[in-house]
Structure formats: C-alpha cells, structure tokens
Amino acid sequence: MIFIQPFFDMVGDPVLFLQVIWEGFVTGILYSLIAFGFVLIFKASGVFNFAQGIMVVFAALTLVGLHEAGVSAFVALPATILVMYVLAFSVERLVLRSLVNQPDIILFMATIGLTFFLIGFGEFIFGGEPKMMITEELLLPYDSITFFDDMLILQEIDIAASIIAALSLVFLALFLGKTKIGIALRAVADDHQAALSVGISLNTIWVVVWFISGVIALITGIMWGAKSDVSFALSIIALKALPVLILGGFTSVRGAIVGGLIIGIGEKIGEFYWGGLVGGSIEGWLAYMIALFFLFFRPQGLFGEKIIERV
C-alpha cells in the first residue's frame, strides 16, 4: 500500500515530478557519456573496460591538478587531452598489445588492475582530498533558471552539460560515419580482417578509441565535477555505467544513451519517491536492480544483438 502512495504524489505535484525527471535526465546523460566511451572501446577492441569510470575521475583530476599547479585553464585543457592520449597510448603498448588473443575475461580483469593503478597513481600525484572543478575558468555557466514561479529549477550548468554532451555525441557520430579511421573503427567492430583491409593497423585503432573515450571521460569529468566535487569517490558512481550497459547492450551506442537516461531517471524517481520509505539513498544499488530486472527479459540488453550459439 505504502508503495503505491508515491504514484499519487507524482500526479499530485507534476512540477516536482518534472524536476525529479530533469535531475535524473542530467545524471542520465552523464551515465550515457561514460557508457558511450565504454561501448566505443568494447566494439573496437572487445575489451570490457572497467577503467572507464576511473578515466573520468583521472581526467578531471588532471585538469584541476594542472590548474592548481598554476597552468591557465585553456592551457590545462589541451594539456589534459594530451595526457589522455599518453594514457591511451601506453595502455595499448603495455597492456593490450601483450594480452591480445587472451580470453575476454582476462582482458576485463586487466582493466580492473588498470583501475587500481590509476586510482593509486592519481591519488599519489593529486592527493586524496576532494577538489573543486574549475567551472568559471572554463567559462561554464553556474546560475540557474527557474520556471513555474521557482517551482522548477534548472541549473544552467546542467543545461550546458546536456548540450555539450549532445554535441559531442553528434560530433562523434559524424566522426565515426565520415572519417576514414572512423569507418575502419566500425569495421573492426564487425570483423578484424576487414579492418586491416582498410589499411589501418589494429594497434592504431586501439590507441584511437582509447584516446577518444579518454576525451569523452574528460568531458564527463568536467560536467560531473561542476555538479559535485572531484574525488575518487566519483569512480564508484561512475561504475553506474555498468548497469547502463547491461540495459543498453555492450555493443550499441544507442543502447548506451537510452540506457543511461532510463537508469538516470529511474533511479532518481526511485530514490525520491521510494528511497525514504526504506531508509534512503537506494541510488547505490537501484540501478543494478533495474538492470538485473531487464536482463531476465533481454539477456543481451535492449539493443544488443541476439547470440546464436553454434557447436
């Protein structure tokens, strides 16, 4: 009974409901971004990159760290991008290259190792304590717009985040569709031989995808950092990308986006309307439960292809 009550509340106060959905939508977008970078890597190299979440934090920390070290924001930004490239490059050289043709599960565990390394490394360089994202320096808006006489409040930063996210998605879609490397990249996803015929070595492709998802991580990091502060606590939240993937399917960009929104909105609603009833802050696991629930009906995810097993 008590679990039905919330539905009436939603109808009762649609504006508030809208607010909740908006909140969810924004987080959802961030989830989608992480998941997107993830799908990119998975499609291109078959690697289930557990470290994607950490890359977000790592990127953000690098940016802030550099700025703290006195580098101006607009130097720090490209510098960070460079760092992300170096990261992608070294990951390909030191890890992927030596693990090629290993079972996927091995590669997966390797990325967990990578995660730990990055956490340790990051904290060692930038220290463990939380930092503020340099929102102003990056000229990101931080006011808020209100509607329905202050009943519905939208943070400009959130709007910006959504726009930037959307833009970067569009940009990437173009990149994948139009550029030679992008095409090769998609080819790899289907068939490694095909990719080689395009004339780009797998290794280059891997570097590229890891770099791209590094950049996405950076974008995500900035957005997220603007909402909360930047610390490795984020990495746990970043893990939410995983249920998003289960939902969307590892191989589908669309899935990543839709899944992200579903999870984001779903868990906000759940938290806001039901969380209180069971002790609060159920965000931590609700996403996973939602994902699990979905799995029972579509084991391959919403947009993943069905696998036909052969013997």
Added chain:
Amino acid sequence: MFYREAGQFKTTYISDQELFPVKQDRWGILLIIGFSFIVIPLIANDYWLQAILIPFLIFSLAALGLNILTGYAGQLSLGTGGFMAVGAYSCYKLVTIFPETNVILLILVSGFFSAGIGLIFGIPSLKIKGFYLAVATLAAQFFFEWLFGRVKWFYNYNDSGAIEVPVRKFFDIAVTGPIATAQTRYVVVLCIVTFLALIAVNIVRGRIGRAWMAIRDMDIAAELIGIRPLTTKLIAFAISSYYAGVAGALFVFAYLGSAEVEVFDINISFEILFMIIIGGLGSISGAFLGAAFIVLIPILITNLPRMLGMPINAATVEHFNFMILGALIVLFLIFEPHGLAKIWTIMREKLRVWPFPY
C-alpha cells in the same frame, strides 16, 4: 631433487587418487600443517598473528570461496564483499540472539545465510554470462553495503552504527571479543580454515568439481553430456558464498573485533579477486598463495622504506599499495595468467626431473 618416486607404485585406485600421491609431497604438507598448528602459536608474537597471519588465513578462506566460483566454475563475481558482509552480520545477529550457543558453531552456521543469498544472486547466471554476470554480482555488493548500513536492526540500533563483537567463551577460554588473545583467535581461525580447505579440495576433485570445470571450459559440451548448467552453477554460487560468509564472520569476529559495513566495500571484493588472479585461478593452493602475497605487500611497502631509513606516511603507503596491486595484476595476467600456483607447479616439476631440464 628431493623426489624419489621410483618404487612408489599404486596397486589400488584409492591410493592412486589420494590427495598427494607422491610420498615427498605428503611429508611436505604434513610439515606445513604441523608447523602452523604447533610451532607458530608458540613462537609468533601478537603483531605477527594480528597483523599478518590471522588476516592472511581469513582472506585465504574468502579467496578459496571466490576461486571455487570464478576459478573452477568460471563465473566471475565482483560481489564477494557483499557476501562476506552477509556472513558477518548474520553471525552478529545469531550471536546476540543465541548468546549461549557456541560461537564457533554460529560462525559456521552464518555461512549458510550467505550461501542462501548466493543462490539467489546466482540465478541470473542461467541466462547471462561473462561480463553481464560480473556486473550483476555488483548488485549484490552495493545492495548489501546499503542494507547493512541503513537498516538499523542489523547492527542492533547501535549509535555507532558498528557491530561490536561480544566476548564468547569456549571451555572458558575467550575466543571472541576484546579479551580473546591473538593465539586463541589464530588457532580458531586456523582450525576452521584448514577444515573448510580440506572440504573444498574434496569437492573439487570429485563429481561436482568436474562438473564445474566442465561448465567453465565448454558449457555447451558440458550440457550435452548431461550436466545441468543451472544446478551446477547454483551449487558453485552457494558453496562459494558459504566460504565468503564464514570468512566475513571471521573477519569481524576473529580479526577486527568491531566493524562498520564499509569494511566490506567493493575494494575488498577486488582485493579478493586479485588474490585468486595472482594466486592462480582454479587452484586451492593458489588461494593461499595469493592471499599471502596481497596481505604482505602493504606490510612490505610500510616496512621496507622504514628499514632503509626513509619512512613514508600511511596515505602514500595506501597509494603505492593500489599502484603496485594494479600493476601486478596486469603483469601476472600478461606473464603468468595461472598465477603463483602455476609457478609453483612448474618449480615442482623441475625438482621432479632434476637434474634434467624437462
């Protein structure tokens, strides 16, 4: 070099399928057991027992459990921490509800709760495989972290939000609680771990163990020779979680003494996963080797620099620990995916054919 196998022939299948068919191995293992039961309690000081040996044994147990699931049955799990938490908290509740009952018994019983939970979270494994499942197990991790943190009943509404281990006696020797000596707790843990390890070995080398490995190596073929995938996987989940549960209970009752749910956060799940990767997937001894390895790293990072006269602060140790762990995992996966256990077997082989190279 020490092996003299000529003349050690088997006239029955029973002797042929002994745990350690080679006499020299039997002696070796007896030596180790004897040493850890008799010598260590006599010579080891509290620091060694409390800081190294007890956690080592408890982690070994947890790793053993995870290795059954991941190493033998091939089902990757990231939820070990969650299952340990279930064990710990159910043990805590049991101890408070049945104050009179023998605590060691209760510790063993509390494993069954996590076994049950393991069953439930194992059900998806029928439909989903590999990474999907791994992610699913994260659900367990986060759910229980939340549950035991939020629902006060589990920690008896303590203001601290932590569970405090009460003193429980066994033949009026305190085995748990503040006044229990490290020696006693060590011996208790050792007994339980040895016992459960033996059981694990037996299961693994029997029908069930073969079914697990069959599912792991080639699930389709396994099903076609009449192995039921779901039942087999569920048994793996149940037993694995039982071990995790008991380990969790011991972790609080024989090691920490009091704990909040945070000690069972996702990092412990990863650490235990690392133990079996480094120790060796699909190997009982691997669980112990891996646990030893990972328990020792931070201690080395703390002590080595100090010995060299350049002590480093706790935070840095923590950071280094993470980095080194991460790096090691990658290195092991690259150079010896079968971990320390494999390295050991290779060494053993070398000893057996000594002085020949192969």
Added chain:
Amino acid sequence: MSEKKAKDRKLDTIPKLLLDHARERGNRPANRLKNFGIWQSWTWSEVAEEVRDLACGLVKIGFQRGDKLAVIGDNRPRLYWSMVAAQALGGIPVPLYQNSVAEEMFHVLENSDAKFAIVQNQEQTDKLLEIKDRLPHLEFICYEEPRGMRDYNQEFIFYYKDIQQTGRAFHSINSDYFLSEVEKGDGSDISILLYTSGTTGEPKGVVLTSDNLIITARNSIDFDNLTSSEEVLAYLPMAWVGDTFFSLAQAYVIGFCVNCPENPETVMTDLKEIGPTYYFAPPAIYETVLTKVMIRMEDASKIKRSMFNYFMELAKTVGIRILDGKPVSFLEKFLYAVGKILVYGPLRNNMGLSRTRLAYTAGEAIGPEIFEFFRSMGINIKQLYGQTEASVFICAQPDGQVKADTVGTAYPGVELRLADNNEVFYRSPGVFHSYYKNPESTADTKDPEGWVATGDAGFFDDEGHLKIIDRAKDVGRMTDGTLFAPKYIENKLKFFPFIKEAVTFGDEKAYASAVICIDIEAVGNWAERRNLAYSGYTDLSARDEVYDLLQECVESVNADLARDEKLSGSQIKRYMLLHKELDADDGELTRTRKVRRRIVAEKYAVLIAALDDPQQTHCEIDSQMTFEDGRTGTVHANLQIRESSTIKSHVQTIAA
C-alpha cells in the same frame, strides 16, 4: 640348516614351490601387472588358486602328462601361470618369441609337437590359425585377452577365463586331484623346453629339468643373497632362458614378486614406477639409457651441466671404489654424499633404479664407460656369462671383484676348463638334459662326463676371471702363435663412438690389421665442431684429420691389448678407413647388423692384401655399392693405409 636342506629336497618342482609359498607367505604379492592404470596384484595364495583352476581346466579339455604347452605373448602373469599349470600336470611349457612371424613359430611348434597353445591376444591367435592346418599336433588354442575375439567361435579356441571356470567346477568336485598331480612331480622331470635362436640352422629345443633350474636358482640366490622382498620387472621375452630363470625359477624358489609392464611401449615408465631392486638388461639397454641421460643433460643450463660433469667425474674415481669396498678419504666420502643428493640420487630416481641393489648384464661385451657410469652412481651392475644349455649361469662377477672386461669367476657348483684352442667347457648342476628330439647335436655339445662345449673361446686373467674373447671357431693363431680374436678386438674398437664397424684380420698373418668404418654422425659432428667441410662419407673418411682422430682410438686399443700377454701380440699394426659403410644391402652385414666376415674378406681382398704388404701406403679399389634409392653402382676410391704404433706388452717385459 639341515632341515632347510631337507625341505629344499622336497620342494624340487616349481609347482611344489608355489604351493609352499601359498602356505608360507600367502598374503605377500607374487605378481603384479600394470593394467587399467594401476598395478593389479596377486598374492601367492591367489596365484596358487589361479594356477590350480587353470590346470584343472586344462585337464578337463584333455591335457595329459608329457603334453607340450606353447606359450606366446608379452610378459603376462597369466602366461607365467599357464607355464606353472602345465608343469603341475607333468606337462612341458614351451615359450615362444612373441614377435616372431608365423613361419618361425611353425618350426618350433612342429618340432616340439605342442598340443596346446596359450596365447596373449588376437594377433598371436591369428598367427597360429595361419599355420594350424600344417600342425597336426596342435589341438587347442587358448587366448588371454578377449579384445576382438568375438567372432572366433571355432570349437578348438578357448577363453582363458572360461577354462579356469570349468577348472573351478572340476576342482570343487575332486578337490585333491590338483595336489596329487603336483605331488607326482619330481626334480628329474623335464621342467621346460626352450628354443635357442641358433646362429646357424634351425633353433634347437633345450630340455631343462626342474633340478637344473631349481638348484642353479638356489646357488644364485646364495651367491647374490637375494631375498623374498626383491622386486623385479619382467620385460624380456619369455622364450629367453634368462626370463624363465629370473621370473620363474628364482622367483618361485625364494618367493619374490615379479612385475609385468602394461605394454612394451611403457616399459620405461613402468620401470620407474616399480623401481626394481634386482634388474637385468642387455648392454644395449644400458647404452640407450646412458645416451638418453647425456642428450637430456645437453639441454640443461650451464651451471647444472658443469655440476653434473663435476660429480660424474668424482663418481668415476670415488663411487666405484666405495662400491668395491675399497678405502676412500673422508673428503671424498663427503663430496660423494653431496653428489648423491644433487646428482646420483635424482638420476637413479629418473632411471627408476633408486632401489636397485643388484643389476646384471650379459649377452655381449658392454662398453667400459657405460659400465662405469652405472657403477659409479652406486648401482651394483655386474656381468655374467651363461647360456641356455647351462640354465643361464656359468660365470659371474662376485661383489667387489667387478671388471668391465671379464665375466667373472666360475659360478658356485660350476666346473670350468679350457681346451687347448681356448674353447670354454663347463660342467654344472644346471647342465641341460638334452636337445629335444636331436640326440646327435646333444652328443656334439655334451660329452658323457657331462662337460658342455660353449663354443666360446676365452682365457683366465691373473685373478682367475674368465675373459671371453670370441666364438671359438673364429679365434685364430698368428704366425708367431699368439691368439687372434677378431671379435674381441673389433668390439674394443667399436666402443669408440667414432667407429661404426671394424673388421680385423690376423689369422695366420704376421701382424694384425683392421678395416674400419667411421660413424658418420659422430665423426660428422666432430668435423662440424672443427668446421671441417666435407662432401660425404667417402670424402670424410679419407681426411687426414679423421685418420689422426682414429689413430688415437686404434692405439689406445693396442695399449689395452698390450695388457694381456696372450693377446698383446695381436695389436693392430696397419689399418685403413673404408670409403663406404658396410651395408646389409650389399650383403656385408646380416639383417641384424652382424659383420659377414667372409664376404667382406672376399669383397675387399685387394685391401686386405694391401694391408698385409708393409710396402703399400695406398690402395685403389672399385667396389659395388647400393645407394639409398636402391640403384647399384661402382665407386672408385684410393684409400690410405696408416701404421699404428704398437706397445710391447708389460707382462712380457716383466717376465723377461
């Protein structure tokens, strides 16, 4: 002691011994067979029952006293039992070589007029069926392994177990039949019929009585103080007297356990598992083991290799002295102990000889370095000299008096004498009864007083050890009257890895000379290591460097010969390296790679003439040869002849 003797007198047949063991040590293992992954074991009492059931079964299908029972197959307990079963019924077992073809079997089966045959498997059965209709006597065939025998439903073919089945039934009715049959047996009864693969002509059936075997066995057991706790591996052909003696006679007299390998391919692994305490092998096997060891060590790390070499060197000096009970310094003792942990122990373990107290080799001369290798690691390997006609033992080396080049002293109960052509004669309790259905050759070999001619020539060294030098008929005299034993010298030459074959000439000649064939692989390697380019065999064997290499070998052989006053005269004065390998296709070798001395002599008469003529230093030859592809052609070569220095015998100088 005396009542032991009395008891021994009563236990004068193998079946009686079996029953005795069943009583005395009923639960101790008698046989093991590696099968289905483990060592299936039978205790003495179980064996007694198995044999009883089989014997009774055989009776049911008409086995009578004096009947011959052919036994064909790999070493299998059941086949051994069938021999004993036959003996229990007063019959005579006739083991055959399991890998000989039907035709070869035909002669033996016909000559022995075997009425029954117990064979291992389908393969052997098929061989018999091939020739059965030409063997009127052969009535029944019994197979041990049912695999593939489904469709063999001829009424004269039986399954081993079925026979035992009927036997068990028979025994349950007249339970004392078997015992009484065994009791009828007597030491003078014929115990077994063994066919010697005679070097010339058809094989002859050697008849041995129970006394022959059992008394010799008793002597040997005292000689080497064997106990009932020995473990042996029976892997040599059952038709060979040695196996009969070790796996049947000795085993049944003292009561130790005989183990049978899973199949011929697994012998080495099975050997390692069993770890026999008492082991026999022909020199060839020891040689292969040694080569395997060396090859495997080649791939070992540098440190390991040098360690290995160091300790093997040490062992050569110390180990053998320890084994012979000679004094060694404390330091040496200590180092040897270290070596035992690091090298000898593990090595023996890998060879499966960890527990070996006593090992024998016989049949042909064994290379001194092979012999030393094993002894130096503390394996007490000894040589014996024997033959079927003697129930194996004629001479053997007593512990502590072991030399590479003698076969030891006269065996307990054996009398020896040398004819003036140095042929060895012996007389012993083991001397065979007769050649089956062949009185004349019996008479030729065995004189009325029971002296048997071995056909081997030899002499005693100053410690009274017999030294066999050659077949008596091949031993010649040189013009100065010294013995010339070609085989003996050739063997010494062939012990060098560089020499594949050697043929020596000296009978009725002023000096001995040799035609030598190099071993292309050994010399080839040697050449490569000196990056000495060569186009082929002919080219290589003509090289001066090679000649120099071989010179050393020849001269060391000469030095060796010089130590024997009787042979020192037969040192090799001139030799040449043949331009081609001796080849069976060219009729120069037998198919078993034995040199056809006469043919070689004819074919290369020119060369021999040249060798005999001190003036010539070279010699032209055109010789027929067959190439790999079977084409034949003539090869022309101009061969160099070398002088090799000879040493004046010390013995003579001392004498003078």
Added chain:
Amino acid sequence: MERKIGETLLGVEHISLSFGGVKALTDISFNIREKEVFAIIGPNGAGKTSMLNVINGFYHPQQGEIHFKGLHRKQMRPHEAAVQGIARTFQNVALFKGMSTLNNIMAGRNLKMKTNLFWQALYYGPARTEEMINREYVEDIIDFLEIQAIRRTPVGKLPYGLQKRVELGRALAMDPELLLLDEPMAGMNIEEKQDMCRFIIDINEQYGTTIVLIEHDMGVVMDLSERLIVLDYGRKIAEGTPDEIRGNQVVIDAYLGVAHTN
C-alpha cells in the same frame, strides 16, 4: 550384420529449422533403427550438424517432432537428451581443455554418479566408492581406446587425433544408446582413420550402440554404415544403403554440382 538390427530407435518427422530467415533444415524425416550404423552425408553447409543439434536438443526446430525410444518430444534441453541416452562428439573438438584425459572421460560419467554433497565433501564412504567404481569403468574405456599413455595429460596439450579419441571416450563414458559422431575422422591421417574406424565398429558390435555419423570420407561412410541419408541445402535428397546411394544420380549431381563443393 543386418540380422542384429532391431526396430526403430529414433524417429525424425518433418523437421524444419530456421534461424531468423535462414532455413537450415526443411522437412527432414528418417528413422534410425536399433544397433545400426547410420550415416548423414552431404556437401558443406547442407545442414548435417544442425540435424545432430536438433536430435540432441541443442536446437529447437520450428516444425516437426522427434521420438526417441517410443516417447515423442518437441522441445527438450540437451541434458535431458543425455539422460535419455544420447551422446555426441563434435566436428571441432569440444573437450574440457583445462582437465586431464582421465577427468574429461570421468566427466562423462557425471550422469551415473549420484552421491550427495555431504559425502562428496568428505570424499569418503559412498562418494569414494562411487568414484572408484566409475574410475574402473573409465579405465576400461581408456584401455579400449588405447590411450593409457596420455591418461594424466591435459587434453589441451594433445595432438588433434588423440583429442578426437578422448572426446569419443567421453561420449562412451555416458554409456549411451545412441551415439552421434560429427565428422569423427576430420583432419586425421590414414592410420588414425583406420583406428577410428576400428573403434566405431567395435563400439557398435561390443556395446551394441546405435551410431549416427557425419563423415566426408566417402570410403569410410560406405564401409561403416548400413544405411545413410544425403542432405543438400537442408533438404533430404536421398536415403538408402551405400550401394543404392552410390548409383543415385541426384546425389552425384549434388556432389559434383558446380553450385558448391568442399
């Protein structure tokens, strides 16, 4: 030989199977009789393997049904097929790479082993007895297939030919009534093929096992099988004894037809 053939063991009736749009099998029917050696031949991609997959419940046909030992069934899980006594080897060896030869074959005994977790945990009493009994059974197979030497070798390390043997052993360990062999001789040399033939015949005669085999080597098929069907493009184009098939024009075309050759 014909005499020992009994009545129908497995009946396949109007089976059609398709993946998405792709038709793998179209209206296939045939009967397999007890104790016979039955061959399925056809060019690559003719649907032979799919047919086996349908028989042992790995694929579920959209139409048609299968009856085995009299009882009809439309859908069944593979392990149910195993329980009913259908064993199977695979075109590309599907062994448990991490396990030794012995354990692979022991795994085949899984269905026959019943002791509960409790005894398993103690590895004593019933559990151990059961283990030993089945070990004996397995050793029998090892001996039968002449693979004693590789008993303890991890199958991953074995040469292809031996792996196929081990896989056959694993199937035998289930002591099946119907044995499906998917190209048991693919990629073998002459001796290995001869051995395999011998084994198949012995299995059929000694254990009286009914055998369905897919094989490309026509010689082998003609020697071994009593009857065979020919598939082409998922359709049955012929059925009969080897001699009948040899003469069959349709078959010859299917094989020599330019459309597709192997």
